[in-house]
Amino acid sequence: MNTAARIWGLNHRLLTAVMNSCSEQFDELGLDTKEFFVLGEVDECRYPAELAARLMMPKASVTVYLRNLVAKGFVQREIDEGDLRRHRLVVTPDGKKALDRALTTLSDNFEQWLARLEAQERDELQRLLEKLLRHQQ
Incomplete structure (x- = not known):
């Protein structure tokens, strides 16, 4: 397997493992994983077409999640x-609470994975991810 495919595979496995570790708590909040990502972007993208572009999802899928x-x-x-x-999207107070709790859950679960890294390694990982995403936005 070439290096790019290997890195992509490792990243995917890590993200999947972290999200899977959150699924029970997300279920308790009434959130599906993809709904969580959509909800998390509504404040930045107030229109469905903007959300679809931002999340790189088909408009029809975003409509279903919304x-x-x-x-x-x-x-x-x-x-x-x-x-x-046009209709503008707004997160409700209940949505804000659910999102805040979901973000705390995600953060706590991901922190367990990040704890395996030294502080310098964490900083480097963040720097590299930001560099990779810089031109996407």
């Missing part, structure tokens, strides 16, 4: 005062 989040009371759609034809 419908679920609206039904759970985590997100609401409001008329955009600047363009009455």
Whole structure:
């Protein structure tokens, strides 16, 4: 296996392991993993098309996740005062609570993995990931 594929595979395994370790707590919060990622971006991307682009997901999938989040009371759609034809997305107080708890869960679980690294290694990992993502945004 070439180096790029190996790095990608390791990264995927790590992320999957961390997310799997959070699944029970996410379930208790009423959040599916992908709903968690969508909910986490609503404050930055107020429109479904922006969310789909940001998350690199099909618009139809984002629509399904948003419908679920609206039904759970985590997100609401409001008329955009600047363009009455558009609906703007807003995280509700319940959505904020669920997101905060989910982020704490994720952070706590990922911290257990990061604890295996020295402080300098953690800093280097963060620097490298930021460098890789810098041109994506």
